[in-house]
Amino acid sequence: MTEQKATNVTWHDHKVSKAERFKLNGHKGAVLWFTGLSACGKSTIANTVDHLLHSMGKHSYVLDGDNIRMGLNKNLGFSAEDRAENIRRIGEVAKLFAEAGNFTLTAFISPYRADRDKVRAILEPGQFIEILVDASLETCEKRDPKGLYKKARAGEIKGFTGIDDPYEAPEKPELVLDSNSKGIDELAQEVIQYLESKGFFTA
Amino acid sequence: MTEQKATNVTWHDHKVSKAERFKLNGHKGAVLWFTGLSACGKSTIANTVDHLLHSMGKHSYVLDGDNIRMGLNKNLGFSAEDRAENIRRIGEVAKLFAEAGNFTLTAFISPYRADRDKVRAILEPGQFIEILVDASLETCEKRDPKGLYKKARAGEIKGFTGIDDPYEAPEKPELVLDSNSKGIDELAQEVIQYLESKGFFTA
Structure with missing residues (x-):
């Protein structure tokens, strides 16, 4: 093969389109953005939905503290600036995963509403599904699995959401999950039903 | 459902394992890290491999300048510190994609060798495939599709790899692609054959 030909080929990318990726997976990609107070159940519900989707043969992945704060965002702290950058990076990665068909x-x-709205803005309409995991501060504080609320009340943790830092609930979330009175499995099913009803399970 | 039960469920995550994700996809995940001079053919080969994998029903995704520098890493410049952070973040995201089965x-x-070796270090053994796209400076400068070498030679771009900033070739890359004399399609096939021979196409 002549060098000329190789050079020619070089400038003609044939990229796989998003639609082609969706078609291979048999479903669309989207970002399911769970938001809510500490201990409201976000991570458990997200992992349960992930498990359900996987068992249905759908491609899904959870971004959470376990794989983000220890890796991509390990150089970020908890200043206002770093919190915004934390969410910005997660939003960008979530977008890539959704575009890849997940x-x-x-x-x-x-x-913060502004941070979440910025993520919404970088995604295509319909691809950002904001899910409020709604549990009262009382409920979350009663659960307090890691003793964080106790520490925040004692002043050992500063800027704790719900205690001495605000939680700005979404104004128009795509979905609200009542985590005060319903169990994890029921809430996870509500998410699956939402995806089904909106046509996400067809490419 | 009582609050007690919901609380119980909350602390028992059942996460989908990496092995289960590989099984759904029918193949393993891995990071194929293409490295080489500007205009050596990295992006074109990567996109061609992506296209081939997709047409074989494999799950793959390309991280390149198009989707990273405009998104996740848009707040990074070209200082030594920012270049290292650029590669670090890309490595972390590539790891997440590989763990998701892609x-x-x-x-x-x-x-820089050190930056690439740090990415290798965060991945499991065998999951980091370093691919040197080997084209001489002369070849790349002759191609110069964006006129970058010309600008670098004229001193309009500073710190340009191969001109006034070093390129540290991998010492033990998993694969070397001869982009001086072979065409894109042939090189892309070499990558596919490597994956096949190493058992990546079985979960």
């Missing part, structure tokens, strides 16, 4: 589930408190 | 193809010059 249901991308994110489970972060993401307390 | 062949993740990255196409960045990534000139």
